[in-house]
Amino acid sequence: MGDEKDLLAGLVLELRRGTLVLSVLSQMAEEKYGYALVQSLEKKGVEIDPNTLYPLLRRLEKQGLLESRWDTGGSKPRKYYRRTAVGTEIYLELKKQWRQMAGGMDALMEEDEG
Amino acid sequence: MTDREQEMMERYIYQVTRRLPGDQRKETALELQELIGDMMEEKEMSVEEVLTKLGDPALLAERYQDITHCLIGPEYYDIYLWFVKVVLLCSAIPVLIAEIADIIRGEGAAYEFAGQANTVVSVIYGIVSVVPEVLTAGLTAFGAVTLVFVIMERQKVKLEKKQERAWQVSDLGEPAKRKRTGWTPGELTPVPDPKARISRGDCIVEIVFTVIFCVLLIFAPHFFSAVCREGEKVVFIPIFNLEQWKVVLPLFVLCLFVGLADNVVRLAVGIYGKAVLISSLICNGISLVLAVILLKVLPFWNPDFGKELAGYAGRKEEALRFLTRWDGSTASDILLAVILFAILLDVGTVVYKTLRYGKL
Numbered sequence: 001m002g003d004e005k006d007l008l009a010g011l012v013l014e015l016r017r018g019t020l021v022l023s024v025l026s027q028m029a030e031e032k033y034g035y036a037l038v039q040s041l042e043k044k045g046v047e048i049d050p051n052t053l054y055p056l057l058r059r060l061e062k063q064g065l066l067e068s069r070w071d072t073g074g075s076k077p078r079k080y081y082r083r084t085a086v087g088t089e090i091y092l093e094l095k096k097q098w099r100q101m102a103g104g105m106d107a108l109m110e111e112d113e114g
Numbered sequence: 115m116t117d118r119e120q121e122m123m124e125r126y127i128y129q130v131t132r133r134l135p136g137d138q139r140k141e142t143a144l145e146l147q148e149l150i151g152d153m154m155e156e157k158e159m160s161v162e163e164v165l166t167k168l169g170d171p172a173l174l175a176e177r178y179q180d181i182t183h184c185l186i187g188p189e190y191y192d193i194y195l196w197f198v199k200v201v202l203l204c205s206a207i208p209v210l211i212a213e214i215a216d217i218i219r220g221e222g223a224a225y226e227f228a229g230q231a232n233t234v235v236s237v238i239y240g241i242v243s244v245v246p247e248v249l250t251a252g253l254t255a256f257g258a259v260t261l262v263f264v265i266m267e268r269q270k271v272k273l274e275k276k277q278e279r280a281w282q283v284s285d286l287g288e289p290a291k292r293k294r295t296g297w298t299p300g301e302l303t304p305v306p307d308p309k310a311r312i313s314r315g316d317c318i319v320e321i322v323f324t325v326i327f328c329v330l331l332i333f334a335p336h337f338f339s340a341v342c343r344e345g346e347k348v349v350f351i352p353i354f355n356l357e358q359w360k361v362v363l364p365l366f367v368l369c370l371f372v373g374l375a376d377n378v379v380r381l382a383v384g385i386y387g388k389a390v391l392i393s394s395l396i397c398n399g400i401s402l403v404l405a406v407i408l409l410k411v412l413p414f415w416n417p418d419f420g421k422e423l424a425g426y427a428g429r430k431e432e433a434l435r436f437l438t439r440w441d442g443s444t445a446s447d448i449l450l451a452v453i454l455f456a457i458l459l460d461v462g463t464v465v466y467k468t469l470r471y472g473k474l
Binding site: 033034035039049050051052054055058070076077078079 | 145146148168169173177178
């Protein structure tokens with residue numbers, strides 16, 4: 001029984017992992033700092049661990065999809081991220097792909113449900 | 115944030131950043147400071163709770179680095195496994211044979227000393243010493259092959275990264291439209307004529323035997339001896355000139371390695387064609403020249419072989435007559451003729467198969 005649970009947890013994780021980039025990109029039209037992003041995603045029912053999110057933000061920045069700046073004006077320095085033009089382009093394309101995929105998946109599930 | 119909390123946070127951050135490349139440390143430290151502070155404030159969690167949620171610093175550091183965490187990736191894995199097998203055979207078998215040769219010699223020595231009681235002892239002693247020797251040889255070979263493949267794996271990773279960088283410079287601003295230069299069906303080469311294929315098995319057998327021969331020549335040249343019994347005594351009369359072995363051995367081994375190189379090329383290419391033909395001509399040419407130098411110029415044979423052996427030959431007239439006429443140069447001529455024949459046969463086969471079935 002334990003094995004099945006582990007298997008399921010692994011599969012769910014895998015499923016979620018594929019949607020991470022899209023979830024993050026969707027929230028980055030306006031500047032946000034890391035933890036604000038965690039909270040805004042959480043509020044919308046998308047949970048993401050900070051220890052996954054922060055490295056992901058860094059990677060997306062390296063890939064040119066996000067840009068960042070340090071704000072040292074506040075009580076403590078904060079790093080703000082936002083989408084670049086390229087990031088937006090990719091985001092729109094990904095969104096299209098996602099809709100198509102989700103539609104296809106729905107159709108598959110419905111067919112199964114008879 | 116209290117001093118203690120600050121201390122805990124700094125410890126955690128240090129554990130993450132020390133695992134990262136130098137240029138990423140400062141920024142990551144700042145980021146984590148921000149994150150830990152935010153989590154404590156907004157969720158009113160203690161520093162312990164926050165750090166527990168963030169989890170093992172080693173894992174977090176791993177997520178910050180996008181390197182592959184495998185020693186040898188799937189691209190090289192198959193050929194790596196295969197190499198390990200061949201090299202293990204090439205290292206373990208010769209050592210085993212050399213050790214057994216030593217035991218037999220030891221047995222001879224034991225006979226000389228005190229008869230059979232010691233024979234058993236020396237054989238047991240020999241077996242006990244064989245196991246670690248073979249293990250060491252195998253482990254060394256395994257380690258060496260693994261190291262080479264690890265380097266290959268890392269170099270490949272680096273090459274890929276370089277390509278990415280080069281591209282970004284030439285095509286700034288549009289990483290989205292990056293062209294993927296992957297595998298295309300156009301790369302498929304036509305299926306070769308089955309007769310043009312070179313048998314992997316043959317190559318491996320030749321490689322393994324060459325290496326075994328080399329190792330024996332280097333570590334156990336006395337293996338190539340005539341064994342005589344004189345009563346209780348066992349005497350070894352070496353065929354080669356072991357007194358001049360330091361001069362002979364390097365060239366001998368070089369000669370064998372040229373043949374080895376040819377076989378490696380065949381193994382790598384896999385079909386008869388230009389590469390195999392050229393390699394075969396060059397390697398066989400070099401082998402022939404080296405063989406002539408080895409047999410005709412260098413003191414290759416044990417000059418006293420015939421004389422010594424004749425001493426143990428007993429009273430058979432014919433054997434005596436043959437042995438007293440033992441002459442290195444005759445042996446060289448015969449051996450050279452055999453080598454020349456073998457080389458012609460090999461080159462002939464390659465030329466024939468290349469012209470008939472292969473592609474030039």
